Amino acid sequence: MSTELTFSQVDPYAGLKAAAGIGRADILATMKTANIRGRGGAGFPVSVKWNLAAAAVGPEKFIVCNADEGEPGTFKDRLVLSEHADLVFDGMTIAAIAAGAQKGILYLRGEYVYMLNDLETVLARRREDGMLGQNSAGRIGFDFDVEIRLGSGAYVCGEETALIESLEGHRGEPRNRPPFPVDTGYLGRPTVVNNVETLAWAACILARGAEWFNRIGTEQSAGPKLLSISGDCENPGVYEFPLGVSITEVLKVVGAEDAKAVQIGGASGQCVPAGNFERKIAFEDVATGGSIIVFGPGRDMLDVARNFMEFFVDESCGQCTPCREGNEKLLEGIEMLAAGTCSMKYLRELCSLGKTMQVASKCGLGQSSPNAFLSIVEHFPDEILGRAEGTVA
Amino acid sequence: MLVSNRNRLDRELDVLIDKCGRQRTALMPILQAVQRKYGFIRNFAMQKIADALSIHPVEVHGVVTFYSFLSEKPRGRFIIRLCRTISCEMAGKDRVAAQLETELGIKFGETTVDKRFTLEWANCMGLCDQGPAMLVNDTHYTRVTPQRVLEILEECRSRLSPHAMQGAEEEHLV
Numbered sequence A: 001m002s003t004e005l006t007f008s009q010v011d012p013y014a015g016l017k018a019a020a021g022i023g024r025a026d027i028l029a030t031m032k033t034a035n036i037r038g039r040g041g042a043g044f045p046v047s048v049k050w051n052l053a054a055a056a057v058g059p060e061k062f063i064v065c066n067a068d069e070g071e072p073g074t075f076k077d078r079l080v081l082s083e084h085a086d087l088v089f090d091g092m093t094i095a096a097i098a099a100g101a102q103k104g105i106l107y108l109r110g111e112y113v114y115m116l117n118d119l120e121t122v123l124a125r126r127r128e129d130g131m132l133g134q135n136s137a138g139r140i141g142f143d144f145d146v147e148i149r150l151g152s153g154a155y156v157c158g159e160e161t162a163l164i165e166s167l168e169g170h171r172g173e174p175r176n177r178p179p180f181p182v183d184t185g186y187l188g189r190p191t192v193v194n195n196v197e198t199l200a201w202a203a204c205i206l207a208r209g210a211e212w213f214n215r216i217g218t219e220q221s222a223g224p225k226l227l228s229i230s231g232d233c234e235n236p237g238v239y240e241f242p243l244g245v246s247i248t249e250v251l252k253v254v255g256a257e258d259a260k261a262v263q264i265g266g267a268s269g270q271c272v273p274a275g276n277f278e279r280k281i282a283f284e285d286v287a288t289g290g291s292i293i294v295f296g297p298g299r300d301m302l303d304v305a306r307n308f309m310e311f312f313v314d315e316s317c318g319q320c321t322p323c324r325e326g327n328e329k330l331l332e333g334i335e336m337l338a339a340g341t342c343s344m345k346y347l348r349e350l351c352s353l354g355k356t357m358q359v360a361s362k363c364g365l366g367q368s369s370p371n372a373f374l375s376i377v378e379h380f381p382d383e384i385l386g387r388a389e390g391t392v393a
Numbered sequence B: 001m002l003v004s005n006r007n008r009l010d011r012e013l014d015v016l017i018d019k020c021g022r023q024r025t026a027l028m029p030i031l032q033a034v035q036r037k038y039g040f041i042r043n044f045a046m047q048k049i050a051d052a053l054s055i056h057p058v059e060v061h062g063v064v065t066f067y068s069f070l071s072e073k074p075r076g077r078f079i080i081r082l083c084r085t086i087s088c089e090m091a092g093k094d095r096v097a098a099q100l101e102t103e104l105g106i107k108f109g110e111t112t113v114d115k116r117f118t119l120e121w122a123n124c125m126g127l128c129d130q131g132p133a134m135l136v137n138d139t140h141y142t143r144v145t146p147q148r149v150l151e152i153l154e155e156c157r158s159r160l161s162p163h164a165m166q167g168a169e170e171e172h173l174v
Ligand SMILES: Cc1cc2nc3c(=O)[nH]c(=O)nc-3n(C[C@H](O)[C@H](O)[C@H](O)COP(=O)(O)O)c2cc1C
Pocket: A037, A038, A039, A040, A041, A042, A043, A044, A066, A067, A068, A069, A070, A071, A155, A156, A157, A158, A159, A160, A161, A193, A194, A195, A196, A198, A199, A363, A364, A365
């Protein structure tokens, strides 16, 4: 079940036409007033990123739409791409006007290849309608087009520098940052990488005005946000909420008031126990790229931790030691907890290993992979300790 | 590989490379197309692609082994990928997995002797609100139950009717 989304109420092309009419400086000013932050997880201010790319010097620039959507529990970008693809392409084209880019690339995860034909059809129509190609959206001398490239089943390729490596034909191994893609991105050129949802909101902001967007949400977390909600609830699906909404309110809407805990932000996010459900979903409180997974009263939190750790062991690119070895160690620790052979002392060592990984890993994957483990240890110690082999809590 | 098959593959790769281009950025699209068409990327193809792009074959091999959807070993005509991540786990993926193994007589990570089916685990595929989720090649299945497993397999087999089978299987084993 999905609630009515703003995206259903904004006409395709509307935001782009408005943007084409006002030009680069006013687009950047509008994004600044809207105060929108990236919807892919990290929450970087969009106007800052676009400004940096606009100021960067290069013979060509690129706009990359990140449609790798691999964070466990996230599926809102799938919905946006299948039902509101025009808004995403509007957003890419608006970003191109703002940054002065000539080419766009949509990096679609391999698992979503079933959407490819429909997306190509939308692009073809946009070319016919003059929204892409020579003098796009009626702007003389603005020749922008979008190409779709596929991923091949690697979660780490959602990280923006790994994504760029993959586009360039390499293993998806994250680069050191800085330099950032806005000055040294695809083929060494200035590149804006934005999430699918971010770009669709950009189109809505240009269509409806920055004030409309900014009035929704909190001071530090402006605007509405799509949440992908799954797990133990009556009505899983994609929902739109204003940022700053409390976990309690969200759970009420999806029919999960008896939840024991929720995982916010996917495998790399944190586990919030029922006692803390008054906390708010916002960049300044519990941040999320959109994944919310609900755990009902009967769930074994150690199983949850194990599932997440297996995910990271599988998806680590193996480039740096803290992440490659650390995730293995944490998974081993979880097996020991399950077997009842993990001492409190060793558990403390594992937690300190997790904290080291958060600071010593090269990219966001290793920096956030211990989060779920650490928050489950913190909130459910009595559930995970003292097990006899083969028993569950 | 039969010499005639090898020549055919050689010609087909030429066409593909001409279409995608010879710059490094064409590597993923080329590999993805080879994977799709032949079910895996054999040494001969990696060598040939490396030559065309003027890079070392080790580079191509490094890329093929990095991505879970690219394979250097033959896989089945139908690659079944069942999501093992948390929401699908809570929705009952273990029982779907058990039924798949029973119906096909293989374990996850294996391919049936007739080379028709490969069973693989996948991580979250963005269908968490409709789990257990599963991909069969490019097609997605949602809310899969143990009971539906046979029906889905039969659907695959029916697409390999004796007639369809010939062309497809032959192409796949080149
Ligand atoms: C391991 C990892 C995976 C990521 N996966 C995605 C993803 O699938 N989609 C996405 O938009 N951002 C993902 N990101 C964040 C991107 O690196 C980047 O911050 C984002 O695409 C920027 O877009 P935004 O500012 O519009 O959010 C990931 C980051 C990390 C560290």
